[in-house]
Amino acid sequence: MTERVLIKDLAAHEDGIVRVSGWVEKVRDQRYVQFVVLRDESGAVQLVNGGVLREPDPENPRSDILVPRTTTISELTQGTFITVTGELQHNERVKLGGVEVQIETIDVVAASLPENPVADDSNIDVRLDWRFLDLRRPEQNLVFRVQTTFLNALRQVWIERDFIEIQTPKLMASASESRAELFEVEYFEGKAFLAQSPQFFKQMAQAAGFGGIFEVGPAFRADHSFTSRHATEFTSIDTEMSWIDSHEDVMELHEELMVAGLSAVKEKHGEAIQKLFGVEIQVPERPFPRIPLAEAKEIVKERGYEVPRADADMDPEGERQISAYVKEKYGHDFVFLTDYAASIRPFYHMLNEENPELTKSYDLIYNGTEISTGAQREHRIDVLEAQARAKGMDPEELGFYLDFFRYGVPSHGGFGMGLNRVLMLMLGQSSIREVTYLFRGPTRLLP
Amino acid sequence: MTERVLIKDLAAHEDGIVRVSGWVEKVRDQRYVQFVVLRDESGAVQLVNGGVLREPDPENPRSDILVPRTTTISELTQGTFITVTGELQHNERVKLGGVEVQIETIDVVAASLPENPVADDSNIDVRLDWRFLDLRRPEQNLVFRVQTTFLNALRQVWIERDFIEIQTPKLMASASESRAELFEVEYFEGKAFLAQSPQFFKQMAQAAGFGGIFEVGPAFRADHSFTSRHATEFTSIDTEMSWIDSHEDVMELHEELMVAGLSAVKEKHGEAIQKLFGVEIQVPERPFPRIPLAEAKEIVKERGYEVPRADADMDPEGERQISAYVKEKYGHDFVFLTDYAASIRPFYHMLNEENPELTKSYDLIYNGTEISTGAQREHRIDVLEAQARAKGMDPEELGFYLDFFRYGVPSHGGFGMGLNRVLMLMLGQSSIREVTYLFRGPTRLLP
Structure with a gap:
């Protein structure tokens, strides 16, 4: 034949x-x-x-x-x-x-049954019910080819830097982030929890002397929200590295990865993306703009939007506003918001030596939406314990994590980034549902 | 500085x-x-x-x-x-x-606490309790560098063939394999289950017209066993492709991947592996030997070992024996055992046209232990439904999966392979615990 x-x-x-x-x-x-x-x-x-x-x-x-x-x-x-x-x-x-x-x-x-349950004008829920038919559309096929190319480009950057690929466990004995959003698993006679992020385990690799590490894998959040940006299961892109001087080192790696990923996507799929999504892929210039969060809130306020939050944080509209400002002023799709207040960051972020109200951390905003949080981590056990206590956390429950710091650990930092958000914003899509192979939400477990 | x-x-x-x-x-x-x-x-x-x-x-x-x-x-x-x-x-x-x-x-x-809880002669459980210290050993560092190189080599084969990388959900509404080994998750007001394999979802990609796909991700088995080869969470390497003529096409892809992975490992880490593990990495010759299972059992019997099973299956000692035979006779570390009886295979394996007692499937044995199961899948909905019913399964519960086949699907097949087993056998280690970043078993969820 x-x-x-x-x-x-x-x-x-x-x-x-x-x-x-x-x-x-x-x-x-x-x-x-x-x-x-x-x-x-x-x-x-x-x-x-x-x-x-x-x-x-x-x-x-x-x-x-x-x-x-x-x-x-x-x-x-x-x-x-x-x-x-x-x-x-x-x-x-x-x-x-x-x-x-x-x-x-x-x-x-x-042979196919004659009645196609999905029509051109079917809403997203019908399309997700019949995701395997929806995925036959050339646009959808392209999304996952873009995903393949993007991830491969990122991995080549890490491998060139001699980073180690790890697979951290998704079954844990306790929470890695917030107790509120934790899925509980029946584990033989006891309980386990699904990892909300590989945070603790990628830091463990630092104590293990691995230097730089990366992982692309699932993360789980029992989050009862139905926005276009949230899912109960999503693909998290994580990296962590040793011997940094500040979160600036993390941002530089982050820039390098985004440039590599977007360059590869543009080269391989730029024309098809233009044709099917009407989007011109932009490879960002380095360095990306950096704006301290407090300053960003001032800028947004001057544009006429006052962030309606009691705490020091941004909100989604604020993110869109600062992104629009950066686009107008610098022509850039990305902006690092830096120097988040300690009050709105997890206990393991390192505080700024000159102003301990602030952390050595950042969020990366892409086309108006947050895609990532990065930081230098606190590696000094006494400081880390004090910060955990100050957040009202139980050092007893964190015991296994705090142990990582008792036998020596280098300075380190890293970031976690949501793959589906990146794809959504790259391809100008309205929801992560469009760019997730099989979306999972509070009311969706099928197919 | x-x-x-x-x-x-x-x-x-x-x-x-x-x-x-x-x-x-x-x-x-x-x-x-x-x-x-x-x-x-x-x-x-x-x-x-x-x-x-x-x-x-x-x-x-x-x-x-x-x-x-x-x-x-x-x-x-x-x-x-x-x-x-x-x-x-x-x-x-x-x-x-x-x-x-x-x-x-x-x-x-x-600074490190002065007392190191792990000594050179600590047993594996103590070492796993302090895995981050254990991982500082150069041998352990090498394991994960080998993992990085191996996975990257596999991914390059897939990408060259234009396969798509997918991330299938680990939260499911029902079982993908056996009900007995299913972890249950509290999911808001209801229940979810952890995916035992991406089997159904990678087949969905075939109905979606993706052609070839691959995934490296976690899989979960509520298996109460304590052997050196089992874990409750492990990294599964999965691939699936359309338009095959038989499982032979899958075996050929499988060979190509193993040769690429082992070549890359030998080139980059061969010397270090020789030095730290005393193991010479062997790049296998193609084609790998293929032996029908019934014949393999005969060969093993002739060597004096009668497989003590009532069903048609092999057992671990049988796998060691047939592997030893292949090594002696062909000097090969790998052997495909083919033509497994339908009675011991899942309902979705395609039956052999000439002998419907047998499936178009195989196991791959590496240095004496099974690392993978592959097959051509049954894509004809009427045949598939009949096979599910014959296995006593409830077509109702399988509804979402069977739907994948009602709107057209190409012939297809693929395999799943345990990463940790491959590493264990490649590096001559005695247990997957040694080559898993953080092992999970019935009594181990920490660190």
Whole structure:
């Protein structure tokens, strides 16, 4: 049998017999000719049956072949997976890629039910119910190709720097962040919890002398919110490194990673993204703008928006505003907000030596939305214990974590970044639901 | 301040002032000279303090510098993280790398408690209690460098083939494999379950027309066993691809991945593995031997071992025996056992057309232990439903999975492989506990 050819490779393929496989996107069953638009993971092509014969014709020597072929094509439902062999012909008049395939044989691998439960105007919930059909859209296919390229580019930066890839456990004996958003697991006779982040374990790698580490894996938050940015399970991109002088070192690594990721995406998928999403991928210039949070709030206020929060934090509208300001002033899609108040940061962030009300930390904002939090971590056990106590935490419960610091640990820092948020903002999508393979929320566990 | 130099780079560095950072492995505090062995993530080096001065000496103009430095070094505990600047000197007589650093300044970043809870002869449970200290051993550091290189090599094979990286959810509404080994999660007002494998979701990618996909992520099994090969959470390497003719296509991809992974590991870490583990990494020849399971059981029986099982399956000793046979006969570390009986395989494996008692599936055995199961999957909905029913499964509960097959799906297959088992067998280790960053078992959730 001839080898299967990917549809994207047909244009460069010489005329002659080819085999293509994919699913039926459209059938035009005309009186004397039948057309099938076939899509595979790489593209779409027009298949043609010129030998339409609807009734047996004793005068036609190929009647036994033509009638069943015509019938098969007439009965094809949208979504049916087929394998076709036929004659590839280059033809400039064919709008779809400039080639078509004259069908010789057609093999129905698995027929689709005729009623497609997803329509072009179906809302997101219907589309998520039938995610596997929704994912057949070229835009959706592209999202995950972009994800693949982006993650690979990040990993190459880490590997070039000799960072170690770790897989931290998602089953824990206690909380890694806030008790409130913790999923509980029945664990034999006892309980376990799902990791809200690999925070404690990636810091453990520092005590273990690993130097730099990275991980891409799931994180879980029992967060009962239904915004476009939240999920109960999401993919977290994490890195941590030793021997830093401040969070500035972390921001520099962060910049390097974003530039590498976006450059690779632009190079490999820039045209397709432009075509399918109408978005021009921007590779950011380094350094990214940095604005202390207090200053950012002032800037936002001058723009007429007063952040309606009692604490020192930003809110989503404030993030959009400061992002718009940075875009106008510096033409930049990214901004580091720095120097968050200790009162709104976790106990393990290091305090600023000159102003202990502030932490050596940052959030990274991309096209108006926060995608990441980074910081230098406090590595001095006495200071760390005091900070935990000051936050009202129980050092007893944190025992296993605090132990990491009792046997020596280098200065270190890192960040965690939500993959789905990055993709959403990169591709101009309205919700992480659009860029998550299978979204999980408080009321969604299926499919 | 001078830039930090990694210890492995000192030998190629010119003599002069350098800065090194790491943890104290050993101190030799002699009367007139002090030696410190400093280790970082890349290696170990000897630091020397020739200017030992224990009491203030008004005659010595550098007394104010020398006394505190001498005292600091005297008080160094093993494991303490320090940064040292000093004069790098190449010296062939220094056994440790042929270089040493004459200490100028020493900065204690975080001191270690003096009592190391892990001794050289501590058993595995003590070492796991203090995993972050255990991981400081060069062998352990190497394990995770090997993991990094191995995974990266696999991913490059997939990316070259245009496979898509997916992140499947670990929270599910029902079981993906066996109900017995399922962890239950409190999910708001209801229940969720932890994915035992990405099986259903990677097949969904086939219905979605993704073509080839891969994932490296956690999988969870509520398995109350304490063998050297089992964990309640492990890293699963998964791939799945469309348009295969049989499981033979899957085995060929599997071979290509193992050859790429082992070649990369041998090239980058072969020498270090030889030195620290006494193991010579073997890059396997293709094709790997293939033996139908029934034949393998005959061969094992001829070697004097009768597999003590009522069903058609192998057991661990049988796997060791057939592996030994293959090693003797073909000099090969790998063997595919093929044609498993349908009675001992999941309902979604495709049956052999010529003998429906058998499946189009395989296990891959590496150095005596199973590391992977692969198969062509049944993609015809009517056949699939019948097979599920024949296994006594409830098609109702499988509804969301069976839906994937009702709207068309290509022929497809893939495999899942345990990363930790591969590393254990590659490095000649006795347990996956040794090669898992943080092992999770029925009685272990900490640290």
